[in-house]
Amino acid sequence: MLSPSLEAHVGRFLHDHITADRSGRPRLVALTFDDGPYPVDTPLLIDVLRDLGVPATFFLIGDDTELFPDLARRIERAGGEIANHTQTHPARFDELSGPDVRRELRDGAATLERYARDPAISTLMRPPHGRFTEETVDAAQAAGYHVVLWNDDPGDWRTAATPAVIDAHVAKYATAPEILLLHSGRLNTIESLPLLVSRFRAAGYRFVTVGGLLRRVPVAEIVHPERLTL
Numbered sequence: 001m002l003s004p005s006l007e008a009h010v011g012r013f014l015h016d017h018i019t020a021d022r023s024g025r026p027r028l029v030a031l032t033f034d035d036g037p038y039p040v041d042t043p044l045l046i047d048v049l050r051d052l053g054v055p056a057t058f059f060l061i062g063d064d065t066e067l068f069p070d071l072a073r074r075i076e077r078a079g080g081e082i083a084n085h086t087q088t089h090p091a092r093f094d095e096l097s098g099p100d101v102r103r104e105l106r107d108g109a110a111t112l113e114r115y116a117r118d119p120a121i122s123t124l125m126r127p128p129h130g131r132f133t134e135e136t137v138d139a140a141q142a143a144g145y146h147v148v149l150w151n152d153d154p155g156d157w158r159t160a161a162t163p164a165v166i167d168a169h170v171a172k173y174a175t176a177p178e179i180l181l182l183h184s185g186r187l188n189t190i191e192s193l194p195l196l197v198s199r200f201r202a203a204g205y206r207f208v209t210v211g212g213l214l215r216r217v218p219v220a221e222i223v224h225p226e227r228l229t230l
């Protein structure tokens with residue numbers, strides 16, 4: 001799913017030894033939550049993740065973080081990874097010029113860094129709505145960012161995405177390793193987490209942040225198109 005140009009980063013990653021499945025790919029999963037932070041939903045999400053004992057990566061919007069800065073602090077205190085989802089969450093990120101991409105990332109990072117210290121704020125970004133072009137990817141990379149997409153999108157933002165629907169999607173399409181796209185602000189998503197976590201654990205997966213995944217697995221492995229059934 002990542003732009004082929006991201007594979008240029010492969011050489012930057014050194015690998016730890018990881019337990020691999022029979023296909024030789026590591027059973028690691030990074031839960032990622034886009035948008036927010038939002039009152040009520042984000043604190044609930046943090047609590048559920050804590051109770052389940054799994055880390056996660058939060059791609060936060062600068063504008064939302066300015067409204068609810070305590071929530072960014074709370075994510076960080078709980079051990080969540082905080083990464084950059086731009087300052088204003090432009091609807092058509094893929095239509096931005098290179099300088100506009102850099103400004104969105106710079107402003108977003110400046111906002112997030114007022115409330116959190118995570119190095120991922122200035123190194124990991126996800127384009128709003130997953131919309132990108134070669135130009136926007138190049139601009140983000142030139143600003144020092146990895147462009148983080150996902151292997152698996154269960155469509156949890158849709159109204160019809162009940163916990164059972166989300167879980168069934170993951171059962172069918174999860175990869176190894178896996179970056180799972182989820183969203184803040186959705187109760188269905190929060191309610192699906194116990195199902196998802198037990199499913200991944202039963203299949204022998206270990207939970208990591210995106211930063212942790214990138215430290216352990218070369219990008220070529222993360223983008224491997226082969227699908228595995230849990």
Ligand SMILES: [Zn+2]
Binds near residue numbers: 085
């Ligand atoms: Zn978003």
